[in-house]
């Protein structure tokens with residue numbers, strides 16, 4: 001799907017091989033650093049020009065459709081790139097899953113894959129990652145991200161409702177003194 | 192029910208003196224938690240038994256209360272239940288049992304500590320209740336079931352009758368039914384004999400039942416063990432009651448103390464009571480006849496002068512005595528000595544119910560009950576003292592049942608009456624009381640505090656509630672339980688004969704099945720079956 005282009009202990013940025021082939025917000029992806037597999041939540045995505053600081057100019061005035069814009073300037077596909085950021089939430093070492101940060105960050109150019117449903121389900125057995133998401137500094141609001149992530153995880157469950165209720169309860173405890181934030185998340189994950 | 196279904200929540204705070212706060216688990220609904228129910232708390236090294244005495248609601252953040260979330264959405268409601276919004280309830284701990292073998296054998300003990308933080312709290316199971324109250328056996332009598340439970344609450348009746356006891360509750364709550372149940376129990380399982388002063392004719396042959404046919408009473412259930420005495424033969428006969436003895440009372444059996452007890456009822460002045468004592472000193476046991484014989488003459492004037500009785504006092508007294516003379520069962524001379532008759536029966540282990548027939552007014556009741564009790568008690572006293580001195584047999588333990596107990600035991604008279612004495616002396620002379628009253632606040636405080644075990648149905652007067660619960664530990668908590676009893680056939684029992692208070696539903700009384708259980712015939716049948724099996728298979732079932 002893509003490869004790591006920037007990495008730190010708690011997060012990494014990956015670039016997509018195909019423009020716009022971005023994983024959905026809140027979905028789970030994985031990469032590996034030798035023996036250690038890293039799992040994370042997609043927390044942001046951007047598509048921008050290759051040269052930093054330079055913004056593409058509008059080209060569509062004389063074109064009939066948006067598709068036509070790309071067709072008349074095929075070089076665009078090369079000048080633009082899609083990137084997404086991932087918050088690292090868990091890792092697997094020697095077959096065992098740990099719901100906390102790995103000892104080392106991802107390596108640059110490691111390949112990034114979408115997690116298959118079976119792995120999503122396995123990861124969602126612990127809700128500890130909610131704390132990580134709640135406290136992260138992100139360009140999107142944490143409530144938005146958490147809701148997206150829980151919806152995504154919910155799809156991998158046999159009993160989606162029970163999963164969402166359990167997650168809701170965990171959040172109710174974590175957000176005990178912030179009822180408005182709680183309300184915001186609950187409103188977004190209602191089955 | 193499995194342990195999981197019984198789980199209510201976890202201990203979050205508390206103290207021994209104020210009780211334990213328990214936070215309800217998300218899954219349990221606060222609406223299922225009711226005051227009066229038993230719970231167990233699983234501490235690390237011991238289990239605790241307690242009663243739910245209050246239920247409340249909590250929110251983690253007040254903003255939630257100010258701006259309530261949309262709980263009409265079942266998802267939101269489900270998430271919030273037990274997390275941001277939670278039920279909280281208060282448990283008063285009573286007993287504890289250690290986990291090691293020695294303490295298991297020892298059984299439940301009074302609490303001296305509290306369960307540790309986050310101990311699991313479960314609804315008490317049937318086995319838990321049985322562990323605390325014991326099984327129905329040759330001494331323990333099943334009186335009812337804890338609220339919302341199937342388990343039997345059993346009372347050790349031998350233990351119960353060692354002290355005087357009380358049954359309270361406002362009118363129509365089930366006092367009479369409860370009393371009848373307890374009497375059946377005593378007839379079945381204790382060595383005590385009973386003397387019942389049956390003001391409303393409910394214990395001897397048949398009793399009334401609201402909205403239904405009459406219920407059988409003692410004589411119908413225990414033919415050979417019960418004798419019915421009556422003050423009103425015609426009335427008893429009309430009700431189809433076969434009586435064993437018709438009670439007549441002679442003037443000479445009435446003593447000044449009886450008059451003192453009737454002072455208020457007969458509207459007598461203090462001075463008039465003083466005059467009775469004077470007359471008694473002068474004429475001895477014929478005082479009443481003598482007083483009635485006094486005509487308005489100079490001689491009378493001289494006599495009154497001599498006795499220092501004022502004319503107006505005498506008139507007051509005469510009006511009162513006229514009321515007594517009008518009672519149809521009072522005669523100048525009684526043909527037979529009723530006290531001896533009663534004692535005869537009691538000595539043979541036969542229980543005596545004295546019906547009042549139509550004479551249900553307070554004057555008749557107080558006069559007769561007090562007079563008979565005084566004289567029977569004197570006999571018991573003499574015989575017990577004799578037994579202590581020369582080792583002869585002590586009289587059978589006796590339980591005297593009285594209704595409208597405050598008439599005999601209010602603070603004004605409790606100091607002087609035999610009833611007051613019996614209540615205070617505990618079981619010195621083998622006599623105890625079973626008092627029934629709907630206005631317990633009218634009973635002398637000291638007498639109340641001497642009652643060993645109290646059973647109370649719903650009371651709604653604050654003073655009555657306070658008087659029943661005076662001196663009990665965990666008063667305010669029990670008050671909450673008492674106030675929430677339903678208005679019929681629910682009661683709270685606490686005191687000497689129970690290891691911890693329990694709110695319960697008295698056994699059903701009045702169906703054919705209940706009669707065979709109460710009369711003990713079912714029990715006999717069961718024993719016979721056991722015996723048959725034993726004979727058939729040898730002793731193998733014993734292990």
Ligand SMILES: Nc1ncnc2c1ncn2[C@@H]1O[C@H](COP(=O)(O)OP(=O)(O)O)[C@@H](O)[C@H]1O
Nearest residue numbers: 362363364365366367368400401680698699700
């Ligand atoms: N244990 C019970 N079994 C069956 N019915 C009961 C029982 N207790 C109370 N009741 C019902 O309640 C009514 C009132 O009870 P009762 O004992 O006469 O009240 P109280 O003596 O307190 O005025 C009875 O007539 C009966 O219908």
Ligand SMILES: [Mg+2]
Nearest residue numbers: 363366367368
């Ligand atoms: Mg009654």
